[in-house]
Amino acid sequence: MDRTELHHQVRQVVDTTPVWDLHTHLYPPTFGTPMAGGGRHGADPRGLMLWGIDELLTYHYLVAEVFRVVPSRKLPYDTFWKMTKEDQADHIWQHLFVERSPVSEACRGVLTTLARLGLDPSDKNLAGYRRWFAEQDPDKHIDRVMEVSGVSRITMTNDVFDDNERERWLADGRVGSDPRFAPVLRFDPLVCDWPTAAKKMSAWGYETTEEISPRCIAEVQRFLGDWINRIGALYCAVSLPPTFRYLGPDDRQASSVIFREAILPALEERNLTMALMIGVTRGVNPRLTLAGDALEKADVMSVSRLCADFPNNRFLVTLLSRENQHELAVAARKFDNLMLFGCWWFLNNPSLIEEMTRMRMELLGLSFAPQHSDARVLEQIVYKWAHSREIIAKVLADKYADIAATGWPITEADMRRDVQLLLCDNFARFVAGE
Structure with missing residues:
Protein backbone atom coordinates (compact mmCIF):
# COMPACT_ATOMS: atom_id res chain seq x y z
CA MET A 1 0.00 0.00 0.00
CA ASP A 2 1.42 3.40 -0.94
CA ARG A 3 1.66 6.28 1.53
CA THR A 4 -1.46 8.06 0.23
CA GLU A 5 -3.57 4.92 0.57
CA LEU A 6 -2.10 4.23 4.00
CA HIS A 7 -2.97 7.72 5.25
CA HIS A 8 -6.50 7.41 3.89
CA GLN A 9 -7.05 4.06 5.59
CA VAL A 10 -5.66 5.23 8.93
CA ARG A 11 -7.83 8.34 8.80
CA GLN A 12 -10.90 6.22 8.16
CA VAL A 13 -10.11 3.99 11.15
CA VAL A 14 -9.43 6.94 13.45
CA ASP A 15 -12.61 8.74 12.34
CA THR A 16 -14.82 5.70 12.97
CA THR A 17 -13.39 4.54 16.31
CA PRO A 18 -15.44 5.74 19.30
CA VAL A 19 -13.53 7.72 21.90
CA TRP A 20 -13.89 7.86 25.67
CA ASP A 21 -13.40 11.56 26.47
CA LEU A 22 -11.43 11.16 29.69
CA HIS A 23 -11.57 14.74 31.02
CA THR A 24 -14.28 17.37 30.47
CA HIS A 25 -16.27 19.94 32.44
CA LEU A 26 -19.58 18.76 30.95
CA TYR A 27 -22.78 17.75 32.73
CA PRO A 28 -26.08 16.06 31.84
CA PRO A 29 -29.39 17.94 32.16
CA THR A 30 -29.91 16.59 35.69
CA PHE A 31 -27.44 19.24 36.86
CA GLY A 32 -29.60 21.99 35.38
CA THR A 33 -29.20 23.98 32.18
CA PRO A 34 -29.12 27.79 32.01
CA MET A 35 -30.77 27.73 28.56
CA ALA A 36 -34.28 26.42 28.04
CA GLY A 37 -34.66 24.01 25.14
CA GLY A 38 -37.23 22.05 23.20
CA GLY A 39 -40.12 24.06 24.58
CA ARG A 40 -40.27 21.74 27.61
CA HIS A 41 -37.08 22.29 29.55
CA GLY A 42 -37.05 25.41 31.68
CA ALA A 43 -33.88 27.40 32.30
CA ASP A 44 -31.96 27.05 35.56
CA PRO A 45 -29.83 30.20 36.01
CA ARG A 46 -27.28 28.27 38.08
CA GLY A 47 -27.43 25.15 35.91
CA LEU A 48 -24.14 23.43 35.09
CA MET A 49 -24.96 21.97 31.67
CA LEU A 50 -23.67 24.61 29.24
CA TRP A 51 -24.73 24.32 25.60
CA GLY A 52 -25.80 26.38 22.59
CA ILE A 53 -24.39 29.10 20.37
CA ASP A 54 -24.17 31.82 23.02
CA GLU A 55 -22.19 29.55 25.37
CA LEU A 56 -19.90 28.56 22.49
CA LEU A 57 -19.21 32.20 21.64
CA THR A 58 -18.67 33.37 25.22
CA TYR A 59 -16.24 30.57 26.04
CA HIS A 60 -13.30 32.06 27.91
CA TYR A 61 -10.86 31.43 25.03
CA LEU A 62 -12.92 33.79 22.88
CA VAL A 63 -13.43 36.32 25.68
CA ALA A 64 -9.66 36.72 26.00
CA GLU A 65 -9.33 36.95 22.23
CA VAL A 66 -11.97 39.66 21.79
CA PHE A 67 -10.20 41.92 24.29
CA ARG A 68 -7.19 41.73 21.98
CA VAL A 69 -9.15 43.55 19.27
CA VAL A 70 -11.53 45.64 21.41
CA PRO A 71 -9.27 46.52 24.35
CA SER A 72 -10.55 47.42 27.79
CA ARG A 73 -9.86 51.11 27.23
CA LYS A 74 -12.66 51.00 24.63
CA LEU A 75 -14.94 48.48 26.36
CA PRO A 76 -14.12 48.26 30.08
CA TYR A 77 -14.10 44.79 31.60
CA ASP A 78 -16.86 45.68 34.05
CA THR A 79 -19.06 46.87 31.21
CA PHE A 80 -18.55 43.61 29.31
CA TRP A 81 -19.41 41.47 32.33
CA LYS A 82 -22.60 43.45 32.94
CA MET A 83 -23.80 42.68 29.42
CA THR A 84 -26.24 39.82 28.90
CA LYS A 85 -24.88 36.53 27.60
CA GLU A 86 -26.54 37.21 24.25
CA ASP A 87 -25.02 40.69 23.99
CA GLN A 88 -21.57 39.32 24.86
CA ALA A 89 -21.97 36.70 22.14
CA ASP A 90 -23.06 39.36 19.63
CA HIS A 91 -19.98 41.44 20.51
CA ILE A 92 -17.62 38.48 20.07
CA GLY A 109 -13.80 25.43 16.39
CA VAL A 110 -17.14 27.23 16.44
CA LEU A 111 -17.36 26.99 12.64
CA THR A 112 -16.45 23.29 12.60
CA THR A 113 -19.10 22.64 15.24
CA LEU A 114 -21.84 24.48 13.33
CA ALA A 115 -20.96 22.70 10.09
CA ARG A 116 -20.90 19.21 11.64
CA LEU A 117 -24.25 19.81 13.34
CA GLY A 118 -25.71 20.51 9.89
CA LEU A 119 -25.87 24.29 10.19
CA TRP A 132 -32.10 26.07 16.04
CA PHE A 133 -30.51 25.50 19.44
CA ALA A 134 -33.61 26.70 21.29
CA GLU A 135 -35.63 24.04 19.47
CA GLN A 136 -33.39 21.21 20.71
CA ASP A 137 -34.30 18.97 23.61
CA PRO A 138 -31.14 19.06 25.80
CA ASP A 139 -31.19 15.34 26.57
CA LYS A 140 -31.64 14.28 22.94
CA HIS A 141 -29.17 16.93 21.86
CA ILE A 142 -26.48 15.24 23.96
CA ASP A 143 -27.04 12.01 22.03
CA ARG A 144 -26.73 13.81 18.72
CA VAL A 145 -23.58 15.69 19.74
CA MET A 146 -21.96 12.48 20.99
CA GLU A 147 -22.86 10.69 17.75
CA VAL A 148 -21.50 13.50 15.56
CA SER A 149 -18.28 13.73 17.58
CA GLY A 150 -17.81 9.96 17.88
CA VAL A 151 -17.66 10.14 21.67
CA SER A 152 -18.98 7.03 23.41
CA ARG A 153 -18.67 8.32 26.99
CA ILE A 154 -18.02 11.68 28.64
CA THR A 155 -16.02 12.00 31.85
CA MET A 156 -17.17 14.82 34.13
CA THR A 157 -15.26 16.91 36.66
CA ASN A 158 -17.25 16.99 39.90
CA ASP A 159 -15.90 19.60 42.30
CA VAL A 160 -16.94 18.78 45.84
CA PHE A 161 -15.80 22.23 47.03
CA ASP A 162 -18.08 24.04 44.58
CA ASP A 163 -21.24 24.84 46.57
CA ASN A 164 -23.50 24.82 43.52
CA GLU A 165 -22.46 21.32 42.50
CA ARG A 166 -22.14 19.95 46.03
CA GLU A 167 -25.69 20.99 46.89
CA ARG A 168 -27.03 19.20 43.82
CA TRP A 169 -25.37 15.92 44.82
CA LEU A 170 -26.68 16.23 48.37
CA ALA A 171 -30.21 17.09 47.21
CA ASP A 172 -30.47 14.14 44.83
CA GLY A 173 -27.92 11.35 44.77
CA ARG A 174 -29.24 10.29 41.35
CA VAL A 175 -28.12 13.54 39.75
CA GLY A 176 -25.00 11.83 38.39
CA SER A 177 -26.57 8.56 37.30
CA ASP A 178 -26.67 9.30 33.55
CA PRO A 179 -24.73 6.37 32.00
CA ARG A 180 -23.34 8.65 29.28
CA PHE A 181 -21.36 10.58 31.91
CA ALA A 182 -18.70 9.17 34.25
CA PRO A 183 -18.22 11.06 37.55
CA VAL A 184 -14.78 12.20 38.76
CA LEU A 185 -14.16 13.57 42.25
CA ARG A 186 -12.16 16.80 42.23
CA PHE A 187 -10.87 18.45 45.40
CA ASP A 188 -8.26 21.12 44.61
CA PRO A 189 -8.43 22.95 48.00
CA LEU A 190 -7.36 19.81 49.85
CA VAL A 191 -3.95 20.16 48.21
CA CYS A 192 -3.77 23.82 47.19
CA ASP A 193 -5.37 25.56 50.17
CA TRP A 194 -5.53 23.34 53.24
CA PRO A 195 -6.71 26.08 55.69
CA THR A 196 -9.76 26.81 53.52
CA ALA A 197 -10.44 23.12 52.97
CA ALA A 198 -10.15 22.37 56.68
CA LYS A 199 -12.56 25.18 57.56
CA LYS A 200 -15.14 24.04 55.01
CA MET A 201 -14.89 20.39 55.99
CA SER A 202 -15.30 21.31 59.64
CA ALA A 203 -18.52 23.16 58.77
CA TRP A 204 -19.68 20.02 56.96
CA GLY A 205 -19.23 17.87 60.06
CA TYR A 206 -15.65 16.59 59.71
CA GLU A 207 -13.16 17.07 62.56
CA THR A 208 -10.54 19.05 60.66
CA THR A 209 -8.36 21.93 61.82
CA GLU A 210 -5.72 24.09 60.17
CA GLU A 211 -3.05 22.19 62.07
CA ILE A 212 -2.76 18.79 60.43
CA SER A 213 -3.03 16.02 63.00
CA PRO A 214 -3.59 12.27 62.83
CA ARG A 215 -7.26 12.98 63.50
CA CYS A 216 -7.35 15.38 60.54
CA ILE A 217 -5.80 12.76 58.30
CA ALA A 218 -8.41 10.22 59.33
CA GLU A 219 -11.18 12.73 58.71
CA VAL A 220 -9.86 13.62 55.25
CA GLN A 221 -9.91 9.93 54.41
CA ARG A 222 -13.47 9.66 55.73
CA PHE A 223 -14.45 12.70 53.67
CA LEU A 224 -12.90 11.21 50.53
CA GLY A 225 -14.57 7.86 51.13
CA ASP A 226 -17.96 9.49 51.64
CA TRP A 227 -17.76 11.43 48.38
CA ILE A 228 -16.16 8.69 46.32
CA ASN A 229 -19.06 6.48 47.30
CA ARG A 230 -21.69 9.20 46.89
CA ILE A 231 -20.80 10.06 43.30
CA GLY A 232 -19.32 6.71 42.23
CA ALA A 233 -16.03 8.31 41.20
CA LEU A 234 -14.13 6.78 38.29
CA TYR A 235 -10.95 8.50 39.47
CA CYS A 236 -9.96 11.54 41.55
CA ALA A 237 -8.39 14.76 40.29
CA VAL A 238 -6.69 17.99 41.26
CA SER A 239 -5.48 20.98 39.27
CA LEU A 240 -2.24 22.29 40.73
CA PRO A 241 -0.22 25.49 40.28
CA PRO A 242 3.26 25.40 38.72
CA THR A 243 4.69 26.05 42.18
CA PHE A 244 3.55 22.63 43.39
CA ARG A 245 6.40 20.58 44.79
CA TYR A 246 6.56 17.14 46.34
CA LEU A 247 9.98 16.63 47.91
CA GLY A 248 9.68 13.14 49.37
CA PRO A 249 8.82 11.28 52.57
CA ASP A 250 10.13 13.99 54.90
CA ASP A 251 8.38 16.89 53.15
CA ARG A 252 6.20 18.67 55.74
CA GLN A 253 4.39 21.05 53.37
CA ALA A 254 0.66 20.78 53.96
CA SER A 255 0.10 19.72 50.35
CA SER A 256 2.65 16.92 50.62
CA VAL A 257 1.37 15.70 53.99
CA ILE A 258 -2.22 15.57 52.72
CA PHE A 259 -1.11 13.74 49.58
CA ARG A 260 1.20 11.32 51.36
CA GLU A 261 -0.81 10.48 54.45
CA ALA A 262 -4.44 10.95 53.42
CA ILE A 263 -5.23 11.07 49.71
CA LEU A 264 -2.94 8.45 48.17
CA PRO A 265 -3.49 5.80 50.86
CA ALA A 266 -7.27 6.29 50.51
CA LEU A 267 -7.05 5.90 46.73
CA GLU A 268 -4.77 2.88 46.95
CA GLU A 269 -7.24 1.19 49.26
CA ARG A 270 -10.03 1.78 46.73
CA ASN A 271 -7.89 1.05 43.64
CA LEU A 272 -8.58 4.53 42.27
CA THR A 273 -6.34 6.58 39.99
CA MET A 274 -5.15 10.10 40.87
CA ALA A 275 -5.18 12.65 38.03
CA LEU A 276 -2.75 15.57 38.28
CA MET A 277 -3.17 18.62 36.03
CA ILE A 278 -0.28 20.95 36.76
CA GLY A 279 0.79 24.34 35.51
CA VAL A 280 -2.07 26.86 35.66
CA THR A 281 -1.36 30.25 37.21
CA ARG A 282 -4.70 31.62 38.36
CA GLY A 283 -5.84 35.20 37.92
CA VAL A 284 -2.89 36.74 36.08
CA ASN A 285 -5.52 39.23 34.86
CA PRO A 286 -8.40 38.81 37.32
CA ARG A 287 -10.55 41.32 35.42
CA LEU A 288 -10.92 38.66 32.73
CA THR A 289 -12.24 36.19 35.37
CA LEU A 290 -11.85 32.62 34.00
CA ALA A 291 -10.16 33.96 30.87
CA GLY A 292 -7.46 35.61 33.01
CA ASP A 293 -5.52 32.46 33.92
CA ALA A 294 -2.08 31.77 32.46
CA LEU A 295 0.66 29.15 32.73
CA GLU A 296 4.20 28.46 33.91
CA LYS A 297 6.51 25.45 33.80
CA ALA A 298 5.84 22.76 36.39
CA ASP A 299 8.28 20.58 38.33
CA PHE A 315 -1.19 8.75 38.23
CA LEU A 316 -2.86 10.28 35.17
CA VAL A 317 -0.84 13.41 34.38
CA THR A 318 -1.08 16.33 32.00
CA LEU A 319 1.03 19.50 32.17
CA LEU A 320 0.15 22.90 30.76
CA SER A 321 3.51 24.18 29.57
CA ARG A 322 4.93 23.12 26.23
CA GLU A 323 8.43 23.23 27.75
CA ASN A 324 7.51 20.41 30.17
CA GLN A 325 6.37 17.88 27.58
CA HIS A 326 9.64 16.16 26.69
CA GLU A 327 10.71 15.78 30.31
CA LEU A 328 7.29 14.39 31.22
CA LEU A 340 0.27 10.81 30.08
CA PHE A 341 -2.94 12.26 28.72
CA GLY A 342 -4.07 15.01 26.42
CA CYS A 343 -2.96 18.40 25.16
CA TRP A 344 -4.43 20.67 27.79
CA TRP A 345 -5.87 24.17 27.44
CA PHE A 346 -3.23 26.42 25.83
CA LEU A 347 -1.68 23.33 24.21
CA ASN A 348 -4.93 22.50 22.40
CA ASN A 349 -3.71 24.02 19.13
CA PRO A 350 -3.03 21.92 16.02
CA SER A 351 0.68 22.72 15.72
CA LEU A 352 1.31 21.80 19.35
CA ILE A 353 -0.96 18.75 19.35
CA GLU A 354 0.97 17.35 16.40
CA GLU A 355 4.34 18.10 17.96
CA MET A 356 3.38 16.51 21.28
CA THR A 357 1.65 13.47 19.78
CA ARG A 358 4.59 12.79 17.48
CA MET A 359 7.14 13.13 20.28
CA ARG A 360 5.11 10.95 22.68
CA MET A 361 4.66 8.25 20.07
CA GLU A 362 8.36 8.22 19.34
CA LEU A 363 9.21 7.87 23.04
CA LEU A 364 6.27 5.84 24.38
CA GLY A 365 4.93 3.92 21.42
CA LEU A 366 1.18 3.59 21.83
CA SER A 367 1.12 3.63 25.66
CA PHE A 368 -0.50 7.02 26.32
CA ALA A 369 -3.83 8.78 25.88
CA PRO A 370 -3.25 11.38 23.16
CA GLN A 371 -6.16 13.70 23.82
CA HIS A 372 -9.07 14.80 25.95
CA SER A 373 -11.45 17.64 25.08
CA ASP A 374 -11.46 19.61 28.36
CA ALA A 375 -14.78 20.89 26.99
CA ARG A 376 -16.89 23.25 29.10
CA VAL A 377 -19.64 23.66 26.52
CA LEU A 378 -21.29 20.48 25.21
CA GLU A 379 -20.84 21.12 21.50
CA GLN A 380 -17.10 21.75 21.89
CA ILE A 381 -16.51 18.00 21.81
CA VAL A 382 -17.52 18.13 18.14
CA TYR A 383 -14.66 20.34 17.02
CA LYS A 384 -12.07 19.31 19.56
CA TRP A 385 -12.31 15.69 18.53
CA ALA A 386 -12.70 16.43 14.80
CA HIS A 387 -9.52 18.50 14.80
CA SER A 388 -7.58 16.12 17.06
CA ARG A 389 -8.54 12.99 15.12
CA GLY A 407 9.31 -4.56 5.75
CA TRP A 408 7.02 -4.77 8.81
CA PRO A 409 3.44 -5.37 7.58
CA ILE A 410 0.55 -3.20 8.80
CA THR A 411 -2.96 -4.61 8.45
CA GLU A 412 -6.33 -2.98 8.99
CA ALA A 413 -6.76 -5.18 12.07
CA ASP A 414 -3.50 -3.76 13.44
CA MET A 415 -4.76 -0.24 12.84
CA ARG A 416 -8.09 -0.86 14.56
CA ARG A 417 -6.36 -2.44 17.57
CA ASP A 418 -3.90 0.44 17.91
CA VAL A 419 -6.46 3.21 17.50
CA GLN A 420 -8.75 1.52 20.03
CA LEU A 421 -5.85 1.62 22.48
CA LEU A 422 -5.19 5.30 21.88
CA LEU A 423 -8.78 6.52 21.96
CA CYS A 424 -10.22 4.33 24.71
CA ASP A 425 -8.51 1.24 26.04
CA ASN A 426 -5.25 2.72 27.37
CA PHE A 427 -7.25 5.01 29.64
CA ALA A 428 -9.92 2.44 30.51
CA ARG A 429 -7.40 -0.23 31.47
CA PHE A 430 -5.24 2.20 33.42
CA VAL A 431 -8.06 3.50 35.64
CA ALA A 432 -9.27 -0.06 36.10
CA GLY A 433 -5.82 -1.08 37.35
CA GLU A 434 -5.33 -3.69 34.66
Missing part, protein backbone atom coordinates in the same frame (compact mmCIF):
# COMPACT_ATOMS: atom_id res chain seq x y z
CA TRP A 93 -19.29 37.36 16.83
CA GLN A 94 -19.10 40.83 15.33
CA HIS A 95 -15.46 41.48 16.16
CA LEU A 96 -13.92 38.00 15.79
CA PHE A 97 -16.04 36.53 12.98
CA VAL A 98 -17.57 39.34 10.95
CA GLU A 99 -14.97 42.13 11.02
CA ARG A 100 -11.97 39.82 10.59
CA SER A 101 -11.44 36.25 9.44
CA PRO A 102 -11.97 33.71 12.27
CA VAL A 103 -8.59 31.98 11.90
CA SER A 104 -7.78 31.24 15.56
CA GLU A 105 -8.33 27.69 16.75
CA ALA A 106 -11.12 28.80 19.10
CA CYS A 107 -12.94 30.62 16.29
CA ARG A 108 -12.40 27.81 13.80
CA ASP A 120 -24.51 26.76 7.65
CA PRO A 121 -21.39 28.48 9.03
CA SER A 122 -21.51 31.04 6.22
CA ASP A 123 -24.67 32.55 7.74
CA LYS A 124 -23.40 35.59 9.63
CA ASN A 125 -26.70 36.22 11.41
CA LEU A 126 -26.81 34.59 14.84
CA ALA A 127 -30.61 34.60 14.98
CA GLY A 128 -30.91 31.40 12.94
CA TYR A 129 -28.43 29.53 15.09
CA ARG A 130 -30.20 30.68 18.25
CA ARG A 131 -33.55 29.46 16.96
CA VAL A 300 8.32 17.20 36.61
CA MET A 301 10.60 15.72 39.26
CA SER A 302 7.76 16.10 41.78
CA VAL A 303 5.67 13.83 39.57
CA SER A 304 8.53 11.32 39.39
CA ARG A 305 8.94 11.37 43.17
CA LEU A 306 5.23 10.67 43.66
CA CYS A 307 5.39 7.77 41.21
CA ALA A 308 8.49 6.37 42.93
CA ASP A 309 7.26 6.81 46.51
CA PHE A 310 3.78 5.42 45.77
CA PRO A 311 4.29 2.50 43.37
CA ASN A 312 0.87 1.06 44.22
CA ASN A 313 -0.90 4.25 43.15
CA ARG A 314 -1.62 5.21 39.55
CA ALA A 329 7.41 11.85 28.39
CA VAL A 330 10.82 10.70 29.58
CA ALA A 331 9.43 10.35 33.12
CA ALA A 332 6.63 8.16 31.74
CA ARG A 333 9.27 5.80 30.32
CA LYS A 334 10.52 5.23 33.88
CA PHE A 335 7.24 4.62 35.72
CA ASP A 336 4.53 2.21 34.63
CA ASN A 337 2.15 3.83 37.14
CA LEU A 338 2.28 7.10 35.15
CA MET A 339 -0.06 7.67 32.19
CA GLU A 390 -7.13 14.54 11.97
CA ILE A 391 -3.78 15.11 13.68
CA ILE A 392 -3.66 11.76 15.47
CA ALA A 393 -4.35 9.99 12.16
CA LYS A 394 -1.63 11.96 10.39
CA VAL A 395 1.01 11.14 13.01
CA LEU A 396 0.03 7.48 13.26
CA ALA A 397 0.04 7.05 9.49
CA ASP A 398 3.54 8.55 9.30
CA LYS A 399 4.77 6.11 11.94
CA TYR A 400 3.16 3.18 10.14
CA ALA A 401 4.87 4.30 6.93
CA ASP A 402 8.21 4.39 8.76
CA ILE A 403 7.94 0.81 9.99
CA ALA A 404 6.38 -0.42 6.74
CA ALA A 405 9.50 0.82 4.99
CA THR A 406 11.52 -1.72 7.00
